[in-house]
Amino acid sequence: MKKVNIRHSIFRTLLLSMVVLFSFSQTSFAQEDSGAADAAAEESDSGAGDVEGDVAAGKDLFNSLCAACHKPYKKGIGPALHGVTEKRDREWLYEWIENSAAMIASGDPEAVAIYEEYNEVSMNAFPQLSNEEIDNILAYVEQPKAEPAQAAGDSAQANSGGSGGGGVSTNIILGILAFVLLLLTVILVLVNKTLNRFAEVNGVPVVVSEKRKPIWKAFVENQFLVLVSSIFLLLVGAFFVYGFFMQVGVDQGYAPVQPIHYSHRIHAGDNQIECKFCHSSARVSKHSGIPSLNVCMNCHKSISEVAPETATDDYSKEFYDGEIAKLYDAVGWDTETLSYTGEEKPVKWVRIHNLPDFAYFNHSQHVSVAGIACQECHGPVQEMEIMRQDAPLTMGWCINCHRDTKVKVQGNKYYDKIHEELSKKYGVETLTAAQMGALECGKCHY
DSSP states (O other), X not given: OOOEEOOOOHHHHHHHHHHHHHHHHHHHHHHHHHHHHHHHHHHHHHTOOOOSSOHHHHHXXXXXXXXXTOOSSSOOSSOOOTTHHHHSOHHHHHHHHHOHHHHHHHTOHHHHHHHHHTTTOOOOOOTTOOHHHHHHXXXXXXXXXXXXXXXXXXXXXXXXXXXXXXXXXXXXXXXXXXXXXHHXXXXXXXXXXXXXXXHHHTXXXXXXXXXXXXXXHHHHHOXXXXXXXXXXXXXXXXXXXXXXXXXXXXXXXXXXXXXXXXXXXIIIIISOOOHHXXXXXXXXXXXXXXXXXXXXXXXXXXXXXXXXXXXXXXXXHHHHHHHHHHHHHXXXXXXXXXXXXXXXXXXXOOOOOOOOTTOOOOXXXXXXXXXXXXXXXXXXXXXXXXXXXXSOOOHHHHHHHHHHOXXXXXXXXXXXXXXXXXXXXHTOSSOBTGGGTTTOXXXXXX
């Protein structure tokens, strides 16, 4: 009598169907997303307004001459400039930009009104600008305000559920495929039951494959494998335990979230602000210090929003502008009156670099005397969006630095005698910090 082997292929069939369905859905979504992005780009390109003058040249002139006091769409030290060509005559603007003080002195009513409205702050004269250059500046400030990039993405997402370009909706296609998959599953179950009944009626025995011994039982019965595995696990466990205890107190890579997001990438990188402009006490003190918010306001009185090109995939322009608003809230700065309200709020910064109390480190000794760049210990801060502890700051790391760092003795009379004696002692021309006693325990522990 012929035996029938039952091969359970339903699971394999379902799995294959699910893979096909998933692949098809991903392809459809990718096509829709690409189409939506192209549509948004076309809409953005078509939205540019027609203006007179060279916008690119006007932007350069505005950034170099006007941006310190004016913003295109917001009030600064002076008024917002967007829409100024509709409020003022072009010839009046030429005369005002070239010499506003003369217009105020002549008693021009509009000039005097602006002067009084903005706290009698005189505008700089720009007699060097030609009318064509002024037209370029006006063409730049009259450009329509760019919509946030997120708006296009939201619009595409909102339209993703419907059909586009006369095609079939993705939801309809997925619904049809799901129905076909369900129908196929029901058919396979019915066929399996029918074959089992047919075999039973015709006396065909159904062979059920014998269960194999579980792998864990086979492993337990093999004493050699148990012994080798136990030794291996003990060694691996000891390695990880040792590594864990060696990391106690080492916070390399620590990058906490601060109450106000501060991008070193923008300040130290894009704007090339020198580290010691904010951390000024690093030159003369043991500590580098946390900059006062007044230091921030030296620039941010006039900078209430970032440039659009500053934004990244992770951090939008709206995010950065919101963080500047947090700064204004902390110092009590009113953007309408451009004055302090007196309502200040403390900012609880989270410390990143923290040496133990028994270790002495002096910033001024390293920064001013040794002339070591901040990046030597803090890493490429000009590339960090979020500040982190780049170095391990362990004792071994410091000792290795002292062994490798050459002491700059040129032009320093304090080191003349020491260099002369120690260079003879060690037979070298240049000395390291270690050769000058930087490895003595009392230098860092006292």
